[in-house]
Every structure is written in C-alpha cells, then in structure tokens.
C-alpha cells in the first residue's frame with residue numbers, strides 16, 4: 001500500500017517531483033564538484049609542498065630572520081668587490097665576471113649542531129639539514145673611467161657627452177651588466193630519504209651519493225638545466241668554483257619544478273658561501289602522523305630560536321594561482337553551494353507543504369477511515385525522501401559529469417612555496433647578512449629564483465565521501481521536507497474530511 | 503449500540519462561540535437505519551462526527567458498545583474507526599491517484615491485512631457494489647454514482663458494525679440516488695449494519711426506520 005500510494009502520488013504530480021528533484025540535483029552536484037575540486041586543490045598544494053620539502057617531510061625547522069644589525073651590513077659575503085686587477089682590460093673598458101654564493105632570500109642560517117638536537121628528540125624518525133643559497137653571477141663591462149677623466153671636461157650645453165649617462169645599472173655610460181641568479185641547495189648527499197630530493201625523479205645521470213661529500217659535483221633541476229643549456233658532463237660555475245653536473249632531476253608531480261635549481265653537497269655549499277657549519281633548514285620526518293604535534297612542541301622547546309612548521313602551516317605559504325583557487329573554492333564555492341543547497345531544500349519543503357495542503361481532504365479521509373498519524377506522516381515523508389533520492393541520484397550523475405569535465409580540461413595551477421620560508425615569509429628581508437636586498441631592479445628576479453614556482457595539474461578526485469555526501473544530502477533534504485510536511489499532515493483533524501467538501 | 507447522554511459540542515472561533523450540538527440525549531440500537539435531517543448549519547455533520555469518533559463532544563458522554571468515544575485518546579479513536587466504523591461522504595473522497603481497487607484496499611491497510619488477502623477482499627467488495635469490472639479504473643474515469651459505489655465498497659470492505667453516510671446522494675441525480683439508496687438499504691439489511699444517513703432529501707429519509715431532526719443543535723424525533 002505504502003509503495004503503491006507513493007509511486008502513484010509521485011507519478012501523479014510529475015512536474016512538482018521533477019522541480020524538486022532538479023533543485024536537489026543541482027545543489028548536490030554543486031556540492032560534489034566544489035568538494036572534489038577543493039580536495040583536488042589540497043592535493044595540488046600537497047604536491048607543491050612535496051616538491052619543495054620532499055615526501056615524508058612532516059616538519060621543517062628554520063630560523064626566524066633577524067633584522068640586520070647595524071655594522072653588520074656590508075660584512076656579509078654577498079658584496080661584489082672588483083679590484084683593479086679583476087677582469088680583462090681592453091682599450092677603454094674592463095670586462096668582469098664574478099659569481100657569489102650567498103644565503104638564500106628569506107632564510108636565515110643557524111648552526112648545524114641543531115640537526116643533532118633534532119635527531120635526539122623522541123618521535124623523530126629521520127632528519128636532514130640543508131643550506132639554501134642563491135648564486136649571483138655578475139658579468140659585464142665597465143668603461144675605463146680613467147680614460148674619460150683625461151678628456152676635456154664636458155662643456156655645459158655641449159653637443160655629445162652631456163646627456164645624463166644611460167646604460168648600466170651603475171648609471172655610468174657605456175657599461176653593460178648582466179646579473180644571472182639561480183638557487184642553490186646544499187644537501188647532505190647521504191641522506192636521500194628525507195628532504196627535498198626525496199620527491200624527485202632522476203631525469204639523467206645520477207643523484208648525489210654519500211661519497212660525493214667534498215666533491216665538486218652538482219645535480220641540476222631538469223627544467224633549469226634545459227633553460228641554462230646545461231647537460232650531464234658540463235660544468236657550472238657556483239660561487240667561483242667549477243662543479244661537474246652529474247645528474248638532473250625532475251619533480252614527480254607533472255609539470256612541477258623541484259625545490260632548487262642546483263643541488264650541491266652540503267659541505268662545499270657551506271665553505272663556498274662562507275657559512276661553515278651553518279644550515280638554513282632541517283627536514284624532519286616524524287615516526288607517526290599522530291606524533292607530529294608532540295614532535296613540533298618538543299622541537300620548539302629544544303630550539304627556542306627556531307621556527308618549526310608542519311605541513312599544515314606550510315600549506316599556508318603556498319602562493320600563486322593555487323592559493324587563489326584554494327581561496328576561491330573555500331569561500332565562493334562553499335557559500336555558493338550552501339546557498340543553492342538551502343534554496344533546493346526550501347523548494348522541496350515548500351512543495352511538500354503545498355502538496356499536503358492540497359491533499360487536506362485526502363489525508364483527512366484516510367485518517368477518518370482509520371489511518372494512524374504515523375502512517376500518514378510516513379507516507380508524506382516517504383514521498384519526500386524518494387523525491388530527494390531521485391534528486392540525489394541525478395545530482396550524483398551530474399556532479400560526476402562535472403568532475404569528469406574538470407578532469408578533462410585539467411586546468412593547470414601554479415603555486416610557489418618559498419623555500420625555507422617562515423610563514424609570513426620574509427622574501428624582502430633579504431637575509432640579514434648585508435647581501436643585496438630584494439628591492440630594486442633585481443627584486444623580481446631574485447624573488448623568482450628564491451621561490452620554486454610549481455605548476456600542478458588540477459585533478460578533482462572522486463572519493464567515497466563524495467558519494468556519501470550526495471546520498472547524505474539527498475536523505476537530509478528529503479527527510480527535512482518530509483518532516484515538515486509530515487508535521488503539517490499530522491496536525492490535520494480527521495473531521496476536515498467531512499468539512500471540506502469539494 | 504450508541505448511547506448519547508447530554509452531549510454538547512461548541513466550536514470557539516476567536517471570540518465567537520458556536521454551539522453545534524446542545525444537550526443531546528438519545529440511543530441508537532445496533533442494526534437500526536436512522537436518517538438525520540434538518541436545516542443547513544443545524545448540526546447534522548457535527549453529530550455524525552461524534553458518532554464516527556472523528557471528534558469528541560465538549561461535554562457529555564457518548565459510547566459505542568463498550569467504548570466510551572467521548573473520553574478515549576486520539577490513537578484509540580483511530581483504531582475504532584479503522585475496525586468498526588465505515589464512512590461514506592457527499593464528495594466520495596476517493597484518493598484520485600489510486601485505482602478503485604487500491605482505494606478500497608486503503609481501508610484494510612491500518613488493519614494489517616496481508617497484501618494478497620487485501621486484494622481478494624477488495625475485489626469481492628467491488629463485486630458486491632456491482633463494480634467488479636472497474637477495479638483497475640481511476641476515480642476520474644468513473645461516474646459520480648460509480649465513485650460513490652467504490653466509496654461504499656471501501657467503507658464496507660472491513661466489515662464494520664456501523665456505516666455513517668453524510669449526504670451520500672447529495673451530488674447525484676435522482677436515478678443514481680435511488681440506485682445508491684437501494685444498494686445501501688440492501689447492504690444494511692444483509693449485514694445487520696447500524697446505518698446512519700444525513701440527508702436533505704425526504705425521499706431518502708422516508709426509507710429510514712427512524713428519523714431525527716436537528717435544528718440549532720437540538721435533536722428531535724420525527
């Protein structure tokens with residue numbers, strides 16, 4: 001009886017059934033898509049982080065950048081110093097080329113002994129230290145000022161040399177400089193399990209091995225190698241020393257760049273940058289994911305000056321279109337799907353109430369011939385529930401179709417996580433050591449070099465929870481409308497059957 | 503057997519109070535055919551609702567057999583309606599989305615009759631009102647008289663003790679009216695029903711054993 005009545009009723013008012021089901025379907029499809037894209041964006045964020053911090057890195061330890069103290073400025077290793085003997089002197093200009101290895105932007109170095117402190121903490125499975133650096137190669141030609149000084153002083157309003165000097169950054173006419181920078185990461189060549197190289201794929205050659213300590217060998221990011229026109233077997237000038245390129249690596253996530261352009265053995269990176277015994281980041285793997293919070297607390301206690309970040313903290317440091325997408329999804333997507341969901345529920349509720357009102361005489365008659373309130377309410381609720389489920393099924397199909405389309409388009413999102421950055425990361429802090437600051441004409445290029453921009457293809461996954469959400473919402477919407485409609489029906493007096501004669 | 507002792511019913515609508523039944527005392531023995539007549543608004547339907555356990559009197563005592571309808575909770579009254587009382591309405595009140603047979607079956611649903619039994623009894627009931635061949639028709643496909651026959655089959659399929667009819671022929675032409683009255687009278691005689699019919703129509707009332715008249719809530723015998 002229940003099913004017969006239900007089927008007949010829903011078939012009898014196909015239009016209302018369709019409207020309610022379509023409303024529910026749209027809302028549920030939207031929720032499914034937003035949910036799936038949101039988890040796709042989370043995955044993308046995770047893969048960006050992975051390419052920077054490596055697989056299995058649960059925590060990173062770095063140092064808060066301290067503002068440069070007075071007198072310290074200029075004392076760092078970053079200053080280019082061209083002596084009279086540098087470069088080759090031609091007739092009227094000096095050609096110079098010099099490369100400097102300096103602390104990476106946004107990172108501050110600290111004593112490598114911290115690594116032992118970290119490994120000594122309970123719950124730490126593995127840890128490795130790295131030193132994030134930037135190599136600046138400065139090459140160009142400087143005019144011979146002496147030669148010019150010997151000439152006649154330019155007359156005011158004269159014809160040739162009176163224009164303000166144009167050309168190089170120094171403002172001296174006739175000079176041409178090129179500044180080339182790339183990021184360098186000194187890593188412990190023996191510890192591949194944790195750290196930035198744990199998430200890369202060997203593209204060519206070999207990776208760094210324990211025996212490479214102290215050897216002038218380098219591994220390059222594959223895309224950097226391509227753009228710099230370098231291959232295995234070539235040499236690269238880092239901090240004035242020629243390194244042999246022994247391998248190239250690429251990210252395991254498609255289209256993603258790895259954490260750094262160049263990877264060197266840690267000890268050489270330290271000595272070339274003048275940062276002996278210093279590191280900028282420690283990558284920590286916890287023994288269990290439950291223990292991360294405890295390990296974080298212990299690390300913070302053991303290293304009071306350091307800043308300890310979890311993957312979750314680091315996710316906040318992911319920027320670029322990825323973070324835009326993430327914000328868009330979590331704000332607009334959430335509210336939009338919520339609004340549509342509420343609208344669909346309201347439609348379902350209003351139609352159910354309207355249906356009960358229209359069927360006053362019908363329900364009154366059923367009550368008059370002995371149907372209990374429960375039976376009448378069950379009928380109304382059953383109808384709404386089935387309506388909701390029809391909507392849910394349609395919504396699931398629609399939502400899956402939407403996800404399929406998104407995965408077909410496979411939009412690419414770019415995200416950059418500043419290496420070794422403290423959240424709120426001080427890219428412009430310029431590493432307190434008196435090196436070039438990121439302001440000025442170099443700023444953009446340097447900032448680009450410091451943060452690895454990673455391109456990730458958005459993949460919206462279909463999970464059990466997505467299906468569960470669809471069914472759950474359909475049931476919820478159906479029951480909500482059914483409960484309200486049923487409540488109305490339960491309040492009908494059976495005497496109404498006799499009262500409202502058509 | 504109905505007994506009514508000083509039964510009154512007042513409806514309060516905001517400030518206005520309407521006394522639909524005023525101190526009614528009477529009894530209806532089992533198996534009697536009673537007609538209730540009176541001017542519109544006199545209280546006929548109200549009395550029928552009291553007899554049908556659809557509503558309780560404001561004051562007074564009303565019993566059907568052992569059951570004190572005036573003081574039972576809603577749930578119990580529902581059970582009594584399901585088992586013992588059949589209703590026939592002026593507007594037929596069939597469920598428009600169900601076939602004739604399914605409409606008849608709705609009366610058996612609250613009694614927990616198994617589906618197979620329900621079907622058989624519904625078909626039998628339809629046959630007894632002369633509609634064996636219309637079981638699969640929707641109410642909209644039936645004439646007024648046929649619809650009222652389906653409603654009578656629905657009222658009688660559970661084999662109640664009492665059949666209450668509020669203007670059962672009010673929407674029918676004279677010829678159909680007589681057919682329906684013949685049917686009701688035949689069923690009443692065959693099954694020993696207590697049959698109470700509210701009617702404006704003297705031709706209908708003349709067939710009753712006993713005629714009551716209600717005016718301004720006061721019941722008088724004719």
Ligand SMILES: Nc1ncnc2c1ncn2[C@@H]1O[C@H](COP(=O)(O)OP(=O)(O)OP(=O)(O)O)[C@@H](O)[C@H]1O
Nearest residue numbers: 513515520521522541542543544545546547548549
């Ligand atoms: N639910 C209600 N609320 C308020 N007043 C009511 C209600 N039901 C009935 N009444 C009033 O009680 C009085 C008796 O109504 P009732 O329906 O019993 O009359 P009736 O004799 O059946 O009339 P008719 O011949 O028109 O069907 C009327 O004045 C009516 O307005």
Ligand SMILES: [Mg+2]
Nearest residue numbers: 546547548668
């Ligand atoms: Mg009436």
